[in-house]
Structure formats: structure tokens, C-alpha cells
Amino acid sequence: MTHRGTHLGDRTLAAAGLARVEGEGGMYVRVSDGRVEEVRLDIYEPPRFFEAFLAGRSYTEPPDITARICGICPVAYQTSACWAIEAACGVTLPEPLAGLRRLLYCGEWISSHALHIYMLHAPDFLGYPGAVELARDHREVVERGLSLRRAANALMEAIGGRSVHPVNVRVGGFYRVPSAGELAPVAEQLARALDLALETVRWVAGFDFPDFRCDHELLALRQPGSYPIEAGTLVSSRGLEFTAADFERHVIEEQVPHSTALHARLAGHGGSYLTGPLARYSLNSQWLPPAAAAAAADAGLGPVCRNPFQSIVVRAVETVCAIEEALRLVRAYRQPASPFAEAAPRAGTGHGVSEAPRGVLYHRYELDSAGIVRSARIIPPTSQNQAAIQDDLRGFVQDRLAFDDERLTRECEQAVRNYDPCISCATHFLRLRVDRGR
Amino acid sequence: MTGGAAQRRRVVVIGVGNTYRRDDGIGQEVLSRLRARAADDTADDTADGNPDDTADGNPDDTADGNPDDTADGNPDDTVQLVTSDGEPASLVEAWTGASLAVVVDAVLAAAPGPPAPGRLHRIVLYRPDPVPARPVSSHGLGLGEAVRLGVALGRMPDRLIIHAVEAADVGHGPGLSPAVAAAAGPLTAAVLRDLRAG
Numbered sequence: 001m002t003h004r005g006t007h008l009g010d011r012t013l014a015a016a017g018l019a020r021v022e023g024e025g026g027m028y029v030r031v032s033d034g035r036v037e038e039v040r041l042d043i044y045e046p047p048r049f050f051e052a053f054l055a056g057r058s059y060t061e062p063p064d065i066t067a068r069i070c071g072i073c074p075v076a077y078q079t080s081a082c083w084a085i086e087a088a089c090g091v092t093l094p095e096p097l098a099g100l101r102r103l104l105y106c107g108e109w110i111s112s113h114a115l116h117i118y119m120l121h122a123p124d125f126l127g128y129p130g131a132v133e134l135a136r137d138h139r140e141v142v143e144r145g146l147s148l149r150r151a152a153n154a155l156m157e158a159i160g161g162r163s164v165h166p167v168n169v170r171v172g173g174f175y176r177v178p179s180a181g182e183l184a185p186v187a188e189q190l191a192r193a194l195d196l197a198l199e200t201v202r203w204v205a206g207f208d209f210p211d212f213r214c215d216h217e218l219l220a221l222r223q224p225g226s227y228p229i230e231a232g233t234l235v236s237s238r239g240l241e242f243t244a245a246d247f248e249r250h251v252i253e254e255q256v257p258h259s260t261a262l263h264a265r266l267a268g269h270g271g272s273y274l275t276g277p278l279a280r281y282s283l284n285s286q287w288l289p290p291a292a293a294a295a296a297a298d299a300g301l302g303p304v305c306r307n308p309f310q311s312i313v314v315r316a317v318e319t320v321c322a323i324e325e326a327l328r329l330v331r332a333y334r335q336p337a338s339p340f341a342e343a344a345p346r347a348g349t350g351h352g353v354s355e356a357p358r359g360v361l362y363h364r365y366e367l368d369s370a371g372i373v374r375s376a377r378i379i380p381p382t383s384q385n386q387a388a389i390q391d392d393l394r395g396f397v398q399d400r401l402a403f404d405d406e407r408l409t410r411e412c413e414q415a416v417r418n419y420d421p422c423i424s425c426a427t428h429f430l431r432l433r434v435d436r437g438r
Numbered sequence: 439m440t441g442g443a444a445q446r447r448r449v450v451v452i453g454v455g456n457t458y459r460r461d462d463g464i465g466q467e468v469l470s471r472l473r474a475r476a477a478d479d480t481a482d483d484t485a486d487g488n489p490d491d492t493a494d495g496n497p498d499d500t501a502d503g504n505p506d507d508t509a510d511g512n513p514d515d516t517v518q519l520v521t522s523d524g525e526p527a528s529l530v531e532a533w534t535g536a537s538l539a540v541v542v543d544a545v546l547a548a549a550p551g552p553p554a555p556g557r558l559h560r561i562v563l564y565r566p567d568p569v570p571a572r573p574v575s576s577h578g579l580g581l582g583e584a585v586r587l588g589v590a591l592g593r594m595p596d597r598l599i600i601h602a603v604e605a606a607d608v609g610h611g612p613g614l615s616p617a618v619a620a621a622a623g624p625l626t627a628a629v630l631r632d633l634r635a636g
Contacts, residue, residue: 049458049610049611050458050610053458053610053611065458068456068457068458069458071456071523071524071525072523072525115525115527118527119526119527130583131526131527131587132583132586132587132590133590135587135590135591136590139590139591139592142587142590142591143591145527146527146530146531146591149527149528149531150531153531162521164521164522164523164528165521165523
């Protein structure tokens with residue numbers, strides 16, 4: 001729904017539904033006298049409910065319960081929860097369980113990135129209203145995306161028990177671990193998927209990208225020597241370095257009136273920051289494995305990428321990275337004697353971070369001596385990115401005020417999709433309001 | 439587990455929804471009841487080492503996607519039980535190649551007139567071509583999008599049966615509302631009738 005005011009320079013754009021975004025929420029843009037006065041991304045977010053729900057539960061339960069927060073990235077929630085609780089219990093995950101955790105996470109990256117690239121984001125660049133219309137004209141393209149997801153799901157089922165809300169993850173490792181033989185057919189699928197992923201990079205690199213640059217501070221994990229996926233310490237583009245235990249000293253969350261989601265900013269650095277593929281890539285591109293590094297170079301990505309529209313290329317490169325890593329981990333895998341490390345409860349607080357497909361996901365749990373969760377804190381990537389997305393939209397709209405409402409609304413939607421926001425992770429409505437009148 | 443049946447048909451039951459969104463958990467509840475029935479019917483149903491995980495009363499916890507799950511006691515069929523969050527591409531993957539796909543989901547409103555929580559709707563699509571009347575799923579993107587995608591890709595089951603239950607509450611939290619909980623039994627029976635009818 002859009003309205004044009006009688007005053008040419010004043011308009012309030014209001015659209016009631018942003019399609020192809022994982023979540024629910026709305027967007028509102030108000031323009032006055034030719035200047036963008038207000039941009040709001042309204043987000044309704046479930047982690048607050050889950051934080052309250054977790055209090056009083058056993059320390060063994062958060063990996064399963066928080067996996068239900070998001071249908072797209074349950075492994076991320078399980079992993080951050082496990083790291084945090086294991087830290088509280090003083091447990092270090094041994095090999096090969098740590099490798100298996102990274103391997104499962106690779107599956108989620110491949111699946112989530114393939115979904116976003118093919119079903120949600122690519123239609124924007126090709127002039128299609130959605131994946132269905134893209135599939136009608138280019139069935140083989142959409143099938144390529146589905147094949148990538150199939151390989152990812154096979155990997156997640158082999159380790160996680162199933163691909164939607166994996167059930168095999170527990171504090172200290174897994175309920176059951178696969179034999180090397182069980183992973184062999186998965187590796188064959190992944191080897192084929194690697195070709196599809198490389199093809200995907202070449203495909204998206206040919207899209208036409210608007211000239212746009214975001215200058216936010218970037219925040220991501222870093223694991224020197226490898227690309228950060230399931231673990232790491234935090235680094236920023238302005239030189240911050242800290243561990244998960246210090247996350248809440250550096251990341252300040254604030255309530256904003258129009259949203260149930262809290263807005264995050266970096267303490268002492270004044271403003272919004274960005275986490276997710278652009279941040280991960282720009283802070284870690286030197287650690288990409290060989291095929292992913294070559295694909296990035298061939299796609300024309302430099303060591304840093306600050307154009308949110310090119311996030312689709314970065315996701316494609318990260319898909320290659322995740323498949324390469326998965327293949328390496330499968331080859332190195334030896335079935336352990338025990339599927340998990342014992343994690344006896346003790347009173348304390350633990351913190352965990354991992355790189356969800358959409359960015360840094362932080363969990364904190366406070367346990368009592370019996371292992372009962374006294375408090376929980378979950379900070380998902382989308383709430384961290386919310387302020388940065390709004391800042392970008394403000395500049396984006398300002399430069400495009402000459403567009404009519406329909407085109408401006410469509411391009412705003414596309415700009416939001418650049419960040420692959422997972423807005424509620426439980427339902428899928430996003431309402432967009434773009435106001436152009438007084 | 440029919441072993442050796444040459445012309446086995448693939449049948450899939452897909453439970454859509456999130457058990458932490460109240461009535462949206464009805465799809466998982468029906469899957470849970472079908473699993474329990476299969477476990478009763480199959481003495482050799484072995485556990486996978488996973489102690490059926492959460493202690494929150496959430497029925498959404500056994501590993502599925504197991505094509506050996508026989509839910510209806512019909513030895514000619516292999517019935518696969520699939521948990522889904524309703525994401526269209528995943529739904530299409532789940533029902534691709536099936537002779538019969540049965541989808542169970544909660545809907546916020548499925549018919550004109552006043553809402554009636556717990557009311558059941560059964561929609562049958564035979565090799566659908568046009569876009570069906572779309573239930574307003576709590577997943578938004580939902581079944582309509584999945585059907586349109588499946589048609590575009592030529593990946594529809596021979597027959598798709600949708601069991602939709604009108605929800606009273608899709609707010610945060612586990613547990614079904616009384617009206618929807620009361621519908622779980624009749625709904626499971628209706629799914630079993632479809633499986634037996636083949």
C-alpha cells in the first residue's frame with residue numbers, strides 16, 4: 001500500500017508486506033521536503049520468549065529448545081548454546097567431536113545460503129517477483145539450488161539425525177556419531193555439490209549490482225588459519241578483539257519503541273555495526289580455502305566487500321567454502337569411542353558464539369550447582385544488524401527519491417533482503433509501510 | 439519395511455509447524471501419534487541412541503525422515519514421516535516422487551465466516567496445475583507457494599492431501615489450545631484413513 005502526498009517532496013511510503021524475508025515485521029519510510037526523515041524496520045522477535053522459557057530448565061535442554069527458534073538455522077542455535085553451557089561446565093570439546101560440530105554447521109551454511117541465493121535473493125537481480133516465476137523460466141537454475149540443499153540436508157541428517165531441527169546434538173557432543181562409512185555417500189554428494197557451488201558463484205557474479213557502499217563497523221568471528229564458522233573470537237574492522245565472555249561488555253542492546261527486538265551497538269564506538277557474510281568475508285577472506293578463494297577472485301571480489309548487494313556473491317563463495325571444509329572434515333574423520341564428552345553441571349556462567357549464516361549468534365547461560373538454568377541471554381544476528389540496515393536504507397532511499405512509489409518500495413525490499421534478515425524465525429510475515437504523504 | 443516389493447509406492451506425511459508456537463504444533467503432534475502407532479505395530483522398532491530428547495512435553499523429537507517408518511500397518515506402502523517448518527523448497531523436496539503426500543498444518547483462517555478453532559479442513563489436489571485456494575498458514579509463505587513451486591518444477595506428488603486445522607493461538611509457547619488438542623485424535627484418524635485408502 002503506498003500513498004503519494006499532495007506535496008511533491010513529501011511522501012510516506014507504506015508497504016504491507018515484504019516478501020522473501022525469513023520472519024515477520026514491517027518497514028516504514030517517511031520523506032519530508034525531499035529528505036528522508038525516518039526509516040524504521042519493525043521486528044518482532046522470539047528470543048525474548050525463549051530466554052524466559054529457558055529459566056528453570058535443565059542445562060541439557062537449551063540445545064534442543066533453542067533449535068526451535070529458527071527453522072533455517074537451528075544448528076547455529078544448538079552450537080552457540082552448547083559452547084556456552086560447556087564453558088559454564090568447564091568442558092572443552094575434544095577432537096573429533098569439535099570437527100563433527102563444524103561439519104554439521106557446514107551443512108547448515110550450505111542449506112541456508114542456497115535457500116537465500118536461489119529462492120529469496122536471485123529473483124531480485126533477474127527481474128522476477130519470486131522463485132516460482134524464476135523456476136518457470138529457468139527450471140534448471142532453481143534445480144541447481146535445490147540440489148545444493150539436498151547435499152546439505154544429507155550431511156545434516158547424517159550427523160544431526162534430521163535436517164529440520166536436528167535432534168542428535170547434545171551438550172558435550174552428540175547422542176550418536178556416524179561411522180566413517182556412513183559419511184562416505186555424503187562426501188560423494190558434497191563432491192558433486194562443489195561443482196554446483198562454483199557454478200553458483202560464476203552465475204551470481206554476473207548480476208548487475210547497484211553502486212552502493214556501507215561504511216559500518218564490521219564484526220565477525222576469527223579462527224586464525226581457517227574461515228570462521230562454528231567458533232572463534234570476535235574481531236571488528238576498527239581493531240576490537242574480544243572473546244564471547246566479554247560480548248556483553250562490548251555489545252550494548254537498547255530497547256527501541258517501534259520494535260520488540262532490541263537494537264545493538266558497539267560500546268565506545270558510537271554506532272551501528274554489521275555482522276554476517278560481508279563482515280565475515282571482509283575480516284577473514286585470507287582464510288578462505290583454495291577453491292573458495294579462487295572463486296572469490298574470479299568473481300571480482302577483493303579482500304573486502306562493502307556493497308550489501310554483492311552479499312549474494314559472498315554467500316555463494318561461502319557456500320563453496322563450507323563444502324570444501326565439509327569434504328576436508330569428512331576425509332579426516334575417525335569415529336570416536338564416545339559420542340560426547342561428559343559435562344557435569346556446576347554453578348557458573350558460560351558464553352558461546354558462532355557464525356550463524358546471518359552473522360554472530362551469542363548465547364549466555366547462568367547455571368546453579370544442580371545445572372538448572374537461572375538466566376539465559378540470546379542475541380541473534382538480525383537484531384545486531386537492525387540499526388545498520390536502517391542506516392543503509394536511509395541513504396539508499398535518499399539517493400532514489402526520483403523513483404515512483406512502486407519502484408522505490410521494490411528496491412527497498414531488495415535492499416532489506418541483502419541482509420537476509422531472519423526476523424522472527426518462527427513465522428513469515430513482514431509488513432512494509434512506505435509513507436510519502438503528510 | 440516391506441523389503442523386495444517391486445512396485446512400492448512412496449507415501450509421505452509431512453507435519454508442518456513449530457511446537458513452540460502453540461497450535462502451530464499440531465502437525466508435529468499428528469506425526470508423533472503416527473510414530474507411536476508405528477512403534478506399537480512394529481516390534482523391531484529400535485531406538486537410535488537418542489533418548490527422545492527434551493523434557494518439555496514437546497513431541498517433536500524423534501529422528502524421522504526414516505523411510506522405514508510404517509505408519510499405517512499397510513505392508514504395501516512405505517510411509518515416510520517428515521517434519522517441516524513449512525519452507526516451500528523443503529516441502530517440494532519432501533513430496534517429490536511421492537504417489538501420495540499428506541500435509542498437516544495449522545491455519546489461522548481457512549474458510550469464510552467466523553473462526554472455529556479445531557475445525558478440520560481437507561483439501562485434495564490431483565496433479566494440481568492451477569494455484570489452489572491458499573490456506574492462510576501461520577508460516578505465511580506456506581503451502582500455496584510450495585504448490586506453485588512444485589508445479590513450476592514438475593515436482594508434485596500424484597496426489598496431495600492437505601489437512602488444515604483452524605488454530606486458536608499461534609503465540610509463543612508450547613502446548614496446543616484445548617480446541618486444537620481435541621482435534622488431534624480425529625485428525626490423526628483422518629490421516630490414517632487417507633493412508634489406508636492409498
